[in-house]
Amino acid sequence: MKQAELTGQSSRLKMMGVALMLLALTAAAGWGIYAAPAPVVDRMLEADLRKNAMRMSRQVESHLNDLEQTFRFHALTDHDQEFLELLPETTDIYRFKLFDASGQVFWSTRASDVGFVNTKPYFQSIVAAGGLFYKHEEKPVTEVESFVVDNSRDTELSSRHVAEVYTPIIKDATFMGAIEFYSDITDLRNLFITRVRLSLALLSGVALLALTTVILIVHRTNRRQVRDLRKRAQKERELMDEQLRLAREVRLLGELNEWLQSSRSLDELFDMVSRFMTHILPEAEGSVYVYSNSRDVLDGCASWNGGTHKSHIHPEGCWGLRRGRTYEFGASEIDFVCEHAEPHDGRPYFCFPILAHGETVGLLHLRALEGREDCFNKSRKLAQLCAEQISMAIANARMRDQLHDQSVRDPLTGLFNRRHMTETLRKSISRSHQTGAALSLIAVDVDHFKKFNDTHGHDVGDMVLRAVGAALEQGCDRDEVACRIGGEEFMLILPDNSPEDAVTRAEQLRQAVEAVTVRYGEKALPRITISVGAAHYPAHGTMPQDLMRVADDALYVAKDKGRNQVHVASGTRNQTKNAPPEHRQPPKDAA
Structure with missing residues (x-):
């Protein structure tokens, strides 16, 4: 009965639509008869x-x-x-x-x-x-x-x-x-216009009458066919909507994978995850956790759609991590709430362990939005695919970070290597040239390093280099960079330091190294000292190689004067080029 009422109402609406269409055609015809x-x-x-x-x-x-x-x-x-x-x-x-x-x-x-x-x-x-x-x-x-x-x-x-x-x-x-x-031509024009209007009015009336008759016949003949087509169209529409939904999900997953693989850092990766998950799973709020380097806790990294994440959670507090597989709250007759999901209001949620190369690296937590529980329960497969995409992206980002560190870090001291130092110095010079900011370069050399190797062995020499590197790294802050450029030679890039501040920092570094005590076995090694040379941009050069050479020349002047001291390059870069050769060559016992 209800279906019949709906069908009758639909038929009446169609007839009203036909009447309105005929009225519109009549009005259009009348306007055409008048204006054409x-x-x-x-x-x-x-x-x-x-x-x-x-x-x-x-x-x-x-x-x-x-x-x-x-x-x-x-x-x-x-x-x-x-x-x-x-x-x-x-x-x-x-x-x-x-x-x-x-x-x-x-x-x-x-x-x-x-x-x-x-x-x-x-x-x-x-x-x-x-x-x-x-x-x-x-x-x-x-x-x-x-x-x-x-x-x-x-x-x-x-x-x-x-x-x-x-x-x-x-x-x-x-x-x-x-x-x-x-x-x-007024009278003749009016006469012709009147005759044409009469002709058009007659033709329009005949056409409207014929059109009305045809519309009524077609409407009465096809009502049953229209009902059947409506039912078929509804099924096809539902199938098409499902296909469009699947196609959209595949497209978004592809875009998510492409963007995640192009991220430059984990922070940028998690920001992309937050933005994409809002579109891929609009019926769920969520958060991502990643294991810390110590692997004793997971750090909260991102959340979306109104979800929140805690700063740290313990692996034992998640049933998904404890059991090593996806945990779905609300799917069984008896469920237990994860600690990180507290306080809980009864809404269903998923916990997806994020795996990379067979190792669990994090957790994807999704919870249904209020009133969207039915849609949420159907999204498990899509959420699982998202977790897999995120896990691969995290693994690739970490591997990329490790490879990058290996390419720019000195394996012995952990400081940046010569290549990274050259690139950073070039960028710092460009920045100082554009903004006028101060820039200084500090060259450091360990005094009598060869005696450590000859007397105690290369293991002791490595300990000395690591101790010096640690002291230099601790003395750097903000954008300052400490590098080991080879052997016992180090350099520090000090942006935004005036020449006076740079000299003060160099003296503080010299004192910090002198205060370091290195023990080998049961005894302490001899005191470690360094000679330091300082050069400033642009007074001593506008190119990386010029500043490095001037700082190195100042370093050897410090060695000539007795070591364990700081020497600042004097004059301009032209005067430095003309300095006596002995000030640019290491002394015979410089090792």
């Missing part, structure tokens, strides 16, 4: 008036006594004057003018027009080139009727439709002048 005839009639009249103007122009040419004398020298005989004055009475025109080649009126049915010069562009570009020019416009009735012979026409109208036609006068391929004919 005028342009059509105007084009028909224009074609006819052009022909009449050419005929009258030839008639004028044939009756003038001397065509060339008339248009070139304005010479008209009495016979010419009589013919021209009688022409409006024997034709449909009520006014006309004669123009010479320059556009000046030398004769007109209206004496006040004589002497007027037509300077309009169309006169030279069209008429003088041998073409006809047609113009249709409305003029005040007083301007027209005062020259019309038939005074019985309706004078109550405020304006009349006037057609003006310019015809060129050509003789021996030479433009002699032109004739302008004025015709009052």
